Amino acid sequence: MFAFLDRFLSRSEASRDTAKNRLKLVLMQDRSVIPPAVLERIRTEVLAVLHRYVEIDQGALELNLDRSEGSVALLASVPIVRVREDATQLLADAVAADAAAATAVPSEGAPAEAASAGADADSVIEAVATGLAGALSETAADAQVGTEATAGEAEADDASLARPAGEAALT
Amino acid sequence: MATGRVIVVTSGKGGVGKTTTTANLGMALATMGEKVALIDADIGLRNLDLILGLENRIVYDIVDVVEKRCKLRQALIKDKRMPNLVLLPAAQTRDKSAVTPEQMKELIADLQSDGFGFILIDCPAGIEQGFRNATAGATEAVIVTNPEVSAVRDADRIVGLLEAAELRNPSLIVNRLRPHLVKNETMMSVEDVQEILNIKLLGIVPDDEAIINSSNRGEPVSLHEAAKSGQAYRNIARRLRGEDVPFLQFDEGGLMGRLRRFLTGVR
Known part of the structure; x- marks a missing residue:
């Protein structure tokens, strides 16, 4: 009582x-079949790739496993502090160099505007990779990347469609 | 061919009541006329003898048997209260490496050919060699847990390890349930634990002072008619024999408890 x-x-x-x-x-x-050490490595590698394009609030980065209906999903919440001004150039370089691994790429087509919009700390990239449990080697086969940029100026750059992550889609 | 059922009683975590459960189920099954052998697989930390009150009658132990210093029958201690119950005690001065999984299998096959209908193995805590030995010859597994985070987590790990050892469909005993704490919402309920572990429920044993008393005396509580925990163990034994016995009702008290039982259909 x-x-x-x-x-x-x-x-x-x-x-x-x-x-x-x-x-x-x-x-x-x-x-989950992903041991903590591997999860940590995924985290650092994903972080390293994201870091090339956007400035990230590293302390607030969350990377978790979610299990529902028999499948395991990897959920990442990445608060973006600022989009780097040279992001587009870097992207082109990266695509040329066939950048590996699952990652989110900036959707902003206009770097100048993006830079100012990027100051909005509410920008969050959420990456969802399902089926990870059985497919460690193909880490982000079904990666779905969405950016919630409040600037509303975001246009999908043609180059961004060439990102290595299989069926990734921008929302 | 040997048909005796070989059931390992395991938990992962120590102190949840594996040994007490093994002793009581063995005693209850024997009371019901089954020919029962209990194996204490906790080599180096033997206690099943003490809970059964047989500690003064040990001459040989399981290591003596596998190292061929005696025949299996010489090491089996017959319970004088219940002649169709025997105990194969663990060695106290050796460690888990003194027996191999192969030797366990042989030993169990010998017990089966001696006509034991139930062979219960008291598994040591942990997931190392003691666990591998105890599960080696088993064909069924019973997981004992308490409604408490660490015990449930370990039980979940055990479910996975049993599966890897080809022991599928283990059943669950929730031990040390304190109904009034569940009512206060300060303890997980049996349904909570079951929802998390998602394995078949075999029985619910309430936390009961009578168990301390019976351990003190070396008289399994299942021998005591009046004790609620004794009743719980007897019910589990009956379920093991294939009877359909309703789960014990613990008065959750008041309208809410009855309502919850009504709504969830849990008895």
């Missing part, structure tokens, strides 16, 4: 539910 009142007054979650939720999260990692 006291526990109930306490929860009612403080609006804190019942520890039973906390236990359940924490377990679900930790078991997601335990059950």
Whole structure:
């Protein structure tokens, strides 16, 4: 009864539910075939690629495994501080050099405008790669990359369609 | 050909009640007329003898058998209260490497040909060689857990390891349930644990002071008619024999508990 009142007054979650939720999260990692060390490596590599094009709030980067309906998804939330001014040039270079690995590329076609728009810290790139569990070697086969740039000036650069990540689509 | 069922009782985490469960299920099954052999696979940390009250009767142990210092039958301790229950004790002065999975399999085959209908193996905590030995000859697995985060996490790991060892469809015993804490929402319920682990529920055993008392005396609680936990173990034994026994009702109290049971259909 006291526990109930306490929860009612403080609006804190019942520890039973906390236990359940924490377990679900930790078991997601335990059950996935991606060991933490590999996940960390994916994180640093994805970060390195993103870093070439955009300035990222590294502290706020989140990379998590999500399990639903028998498949494991890798969810990345990457807060963008600023898009680099030379992003387009870099992109062209990168495509030429056949940049490897799954990554998000900037959708901005006009670097000048993008640079100012990029100052908006709300810009977030969310990358979802499903089916990772069974396909470590093809890390981002089904990568879906969406950018929520608030500037509204974003146009898909032709070059960006040539990114290596298989069926990736911009939204 | 040998048809005795070989069931490993395991958990991953220590202290959740594997040994108590093994002792009580063995005793309950024997009470029901089954010919039961219990194997203590926790070499170096033997305790099943103590819980059964047989500690003073050990002459030979499992390592003596595999190292051929005695015959299997010489090492089996007959329970005087229940003549169709025997214990093969663990060695206390050796470690898990004293027995190999192959030797376990041989030993179990010998017990099966001796006509034991149930062979229960008390698995040590952990996932190393002791676990591999204990699961080697088993054809079924029972996972014991407590409604508590670390025990459930370890149980989940065990499910995966059992699968890798070709022991599919393990069943679950939720031990040490404290119904009033569940009612207060400060303990996970059996349904919570089951939802997370997603394996078949075999039984629910309430946390019970009678178990401490019975361990103190070396008399498994399943021998005590009145104890709720004893009743729970007897029910599990009956389920193992194929009977359909409803799960124990713990008074969740009040309208909400009844409502929840009604809505979830959980008995």
